[in-house]
Amino acid sequence: MALSLYLLYFLVLAIVSIIFLNLFKKSNSKLPPGPPKLPIIGNLHQLGELPHQSLWRLSRKYGPVIFMKLGTVPTIVVSTPETARQVLRVFDLNCCSRPSLAGSKKLSYNYRDIAFSPFNDYWKEVRKIGVQELFNIKRVQSMEPIMYEEMSKIIDSFSESASTKTPVNLSEKFLSLTAGVMCKASFGVSFQDTVLNSERFNELIPEALKILGSFSASDFYPYVGWIMDRFTGLHKLRERSARDLDAFCEQMINMHLKKDKEENEDFVDLLLKLEKDQVVLGHEKFTRDNIKAILINILLAGIDTAAITMTWAMTELSRNSRLMKKVQSEIREKFGDKEIISLEETDELEYLNMVVKETWRLHPPSPLLIPREVKTEFEINGYTIPVNTRLQVNAWAIGRDPDAWKDPDVFLPERFVDSDINAKGQYFELLPFGGGRRICPAIYMGTKMVDFGLANLLNRFDWKLPEGMKAEDMKMEEAPGLTINKKHDLLLIPVKL
Ligand code: HEM
Secondary structure, three states, rough: HHHHHHHHHHHHHHHHHHHHHHHHHHHHHHOOOOOEEEEOOHHHHHOOOHHHHHHHHHHHOOOOOOEEEEEEEEEEEOOOHHHHHHHHHOOOOOOOOOOOOOOHHHOOOOOOOOOOOOOOOHHHHHHHHHHHHHHHHHHHHOOHHHHHHHHHHHHHHHHHHHOOOOEEEEHHHHHHHHHHHHHHHHOOOHHHHHHOOOOHHHHHHHHHHHHOOOOOOHHHHOHHHHHHHHHHOOHHHHHHHHHHHHHHHHHHHHHHHHHHOOOOOHHHHHHHHHHHHOOOEEOOOOOHHHHHHHHHHHHHHHHHHHHHHHHHHHHHHHHHHHHHHHHHHHHHHHHHHOOOOOOOOHOHHHHHHHHHHHHHOOOOOOOOOOOOEEOOOOEOOOOOEOOOOOOEEOOHHHOOOOOOOEEEEOOHHHHHOOOOOOOOOOOOOOOOOOHEEEEEOHHHHHHHHHHHHHHHHHEEEEEEOOOOHHHHHHOOEEEEOOOOOOOOOEEEEEEEE
């Protein structure tokens, strides 16, 4: 009897202390401010078609760290250079994992890629292979002949349009330039020769990116959302997109298994070698699915981002003839007599480099970077960032922060004269490639593709707006997706020198 009384007493004491401790903990932890929530949907209705813009407006009202509920998922968004520094540098290790999302799961063969893999030993090792073997300077230099070939094709087709004074669709051409380069570098073939005819291939990348960037109910309602995704057709679209990309990778791999060994080594050869050597990454044997996941990653991450940057840069330049003339003079004074400007030579183009940075400030291709997931609680500005929260950095808002940038809405490359700021993740006011452990591993490759494309097209042609169009008529709206392109294609008339 005495024993059970003691037990009861102990139990009550334990329950009271747990309640007390919880109360104490709650009063000590303070979530960031944010807009009021509705039942069930939380703040989803406030996101709109272009979430980075809606979140930027909300940050102006609620501050640089905001808390929202997207469906049932707690989400925190930071929107200034200092709060980005806290996330990407000070507390990077607490939050460098990725959430499990429906779209990324399917397109990454269950997170066997680099971009969507959670933070674990597999990711550390596969990323290391990417950095050392796939995205390094030597590899980019070995891609130069491919870039020359693709650029010559574009110059020829633009010369024809110039002679008939017809506008060319630069948005499309930039995409086929980067797709051509990445496809050849990865698979050793032009995409015209693959199972996917070039039309389907051209559609496939933007479609997959749209799926990744689109509203998927499963991502906001973890247990029941899949029902809604079937209803809206997103599930079917995702399956089709994944099936076509899979077929494409299968064809590429089978072709490589048959080819002679002494031919040029491409990304598939390298990944097949890992499979053959039975390499173990993390605790997992490297198999066909790992190869396909990484290849799809490269296609999705590498093609669109560089093409979008070139499209926005040409858009901004054609709205401002002073800047256009200035950048062309720099290029032509140095390399006017060259058929094609080389990758190395683009290093000498200081003003072009500023134009590209200014383009990334106002139009970062991936404005919210890729969502992170908090694994260990931490604090920013006295606010608690709890475990299992989704975390986004609004690079688009940061590029327009009036405390970081003078006249933030004006496109002015000269702001980088005498400035050390670069886009490599050390300056938190300019984050087109993100930062911290998850920073884009292919900054050099991405930058070189952009510099090379712009330098050559600006060198070889003058660019005119289509008949009857004025600079102020140019449409600047953005199209929704994981990467943010110009909504209306950029049409310009090339003029041969
Ligand atoms: C101008 C071109 C490019 C831009 C602006 C860009 C931008 C980005 C951004 C913003 C991220 C997310 C960073 C974060 O979450 O903090 C990222 C990640 C990534 N990018 Fe790029 N990228 C470009 C080119 C490329 C290219 C050419 C490749 C590959 C060939 C590539 C491969 C990747 C991969 C694999 C990741 C995932 C990294 C990880 O999660 O560990 N990117 N990129």
